[in-house]
Amino acid sequence: MESKFLFGLILFGLISCKEQVGEYVCKPCDLPCDELNFNESGICPHCKMDLIKKSALIPEKELIVNEIKIQDGSGEFLIDGGLQEGKQIVIHYYKPRNLKSESPVLMVLPGAGRDGDEYRNAWIGNAEKYNILVLSPEYPERYYPGFWSYNLAGMITAVEINDERTAMASFKIVKNPNEWIFNDFDRIFNLTKNKLNLKTDTYDLFGHSAGGQILHRLAIFKSDNKANRILSSNSGWYTIPTDIEDFPYGLKNSYKSGKDLDFSKNLVLFLGEKDDANETRGDLRSSAEVDKQGLHRLERGAYFYNESKKIASKLHSEFNWKLEIISNIGHDFREMSKAAADYLYNVEK
Numbered sequence: 636m637e638s639k640f641l642f643g644l645i646l647f648g649l650i651s652c653k654e655q656v657g658e659y660v661c662k663p664c665d666l667p668c669d670e671l672n673f674n675e676s677g678i679c680p681h682c683k684m685d686l687i688k689k690s691a692l693i694p695e696k697e698l699i700v701n702e703i704k705i706q707d708g709s710g711e712f713l714i715d716g717g718l719q720e721g722k723q724i725v726i727h728y729y730k731p732r733n734l735k736s737e738s739p740v741l742m743v744l745p746g747a748g749r750d751g752d753e754y755r756n757a758w759i760g761n762a763e764k765y766n767i768l769v770l771s772p773e774y775p776e777r778y779y780p781g782f783w784s785y786n787l788a789g790m791i792t793a794v795e796i797n798d799e800r801t802a803m804a805s806f807k808i809v810k811n812p813n814e815w816i817f818n819d820f821d822r823i824f825n826l827t828k829n830k831l832n833l834k835t836d837t838y839d840l841f842g843h844s845a846g847g848q849i850l851h852r853l854a855i856f857k858s859d860n861k862a863n864r865i866l867s868s869n870s871g872w873y874t875i876p877t878d879i880e881d882f883p884y885g886l887k888n889s890y891k892s893g894k895d896l897d898f899s900k901n902l903v904l905f906l907g908e909k910d911d912a913n914e915t916r917g918d919l920r921s922s923a924e925v926d927k928q929g930l931h932r933l934e935r936g937a938y939f940y941n942e943s944k945k946i947a948s949k950l951h952s953e954f955n956w957k958l959e960i961i962s963n964i965g966h967d968f969r970e971m972s973k974a975a976a977d978y979l980y981n982v983e984k
Contacts, residue, residue: 659686685756698725703830707732709755717822718813719789722778726823727755729762729769730831739980740827740838742820742862743771744846746968747918749785754843757969761976768831770823774816786848786871787883788816790856808882810890816849817857824861837863841905841975843968844869844917851902851939854956855886858897864979868905868971869932871917872925873939876946884924898947902956905975906936909965916966932966 661668661679668681676686688708698713700723705712709729716722731738741762745754751773758769774785783791783806794806809815824838840862842850847870854865855876875885876896882889910932919932929935940958947954959978964970 658689660689661686703826705730705827705830707734709759711752714823714826716778717819719778719816723775724778724819724823725751725773725775726827727751727771727773728827729755729759731763731766731768733766734768734831735766736832736834738766738768738833738835740768740770740824740833740835741979742823742838742840743769743972744840744842744849745771745773746844746846747782747786749773749776749845754846754968754972757972758976761973761980765976765980767976767980768827768833770827772819772823779816782845785816786845788849788852788856790815790852790889791883808889812857812890815856817853817860820853821861837861839864839866839979841866841972841979842868843971844871844966847905848872851904854900854902855896856889856891858900862900864901864903866903866905866975866979868968868975869907869910869917869966870936870939871920871932872935873928875928875939875942877942880924884927893946894950896946896950896952898943898952898954898956900955903978904936904940904956904958905971905978906933906958906960907964907966907971908933908960908962911965914965933960 659673659676660671668679673686679686698711700713700715703712704710705728707730711728712726714724714726716724741758743754743758745751751771755769755771758767761767762769779785779789781794783789783794790809791806792809795804797804820840827833828835838861840850847867850865850867851870852874853860855874874883876893877885878887878893879885881887886893911934912931914931925935928938937958940956943956944954961971961974964974
């Protein structure tokens with residue numbers, strides 16, 4: 636009897652919601668609420684997912700490559716892979732209601748899940764608060780397979796592994812920098828800037844976990860970019876800028892030499908205080924090579940920063956890299972995103 640009563644309540648709720656005609660929906664979840672419309676943003680009362688604008692639900696297959704349409708709120712557009720022929724990149728964006736031509740632009744690189752929509756969503760509140768245009772590139776696994784195509788920015792190929800958590804058995808280094816994904820970030824910025832007639836000449840970068848790995852390597856291997864501030868957050872392991880260690884753990888046998896490094900870029904190692912030995916979230920790579928850097932992310936990030944500072948000092952190079960440890964946060968991209976927003980855009984802090 637009780638189950639029938641509860642079923643009746645749920646059915647009544649679904650019927651009542653269906654009568655609403657609004658512009659908000661939940662993401663497809665294969666439940667009856669997929670067909671519902673809501674008048675306001677919030678949480679779906681049935682599947683508990685965030686409600687988003689209908690306009691943000693354009694299936695990827697309906698997106699046209701290089702047709703860039705950006706409206707207020709959340710959405711996506713699709714671009715080609717540049718010199719990576721036949722590949723495509725989905726750009727998840729959030730455009731605040733009061734965006735100005737001089738408003739800041741932030742590019743957010745997701746972790747190993749490559750869930751650009753979720754990382755974009757984590758910035759929506761602060762995008763409105765600080766009036767930031769947020770762009771989050773998603774590199775689909777089918778076009779960019781394996782951690783070497785994403786975390787390592789496509790700098791290696793023909794990878795053979797016994798276990799992703801231990802060592803790569805063999806690989807080839809891609810020595811043509813034009814084939815690395817580092818080149819996409821300025822390109823995405825330029826395409827968006829031109830589309831919206833923005834006046835800003837630079838953009839900021841935030842990447843967490845795998846995204847953080849990409850960004851510290853960007854500062855090493857492509858320092859001539861348009862990024863202003865680069866926040867590399869909670870990376871699993873690092874390429875140390877030394878000629879002693881073999882690439883990708885160091886620079887030996889890569890096209891870059893330690894004496895050619897530019898440490899003047901505004902790279903920030905943005906680390907969670909609790910992303911330590913007690914943290915269980917995320918997959919942490921372990922091997923003889925990376926364990927030299929430490930046994931957890933906080934330790935490895937500090938090691939990378941300190942070793943880089945020593946190397947820059949020996950080279951008598953300008954060193955603008957910073958280390959910021961964020962209290963009471965572990966391997967949590969949402970909380971680190973909030974901290975990053977205040978760090979970058981709260982002028983009253």
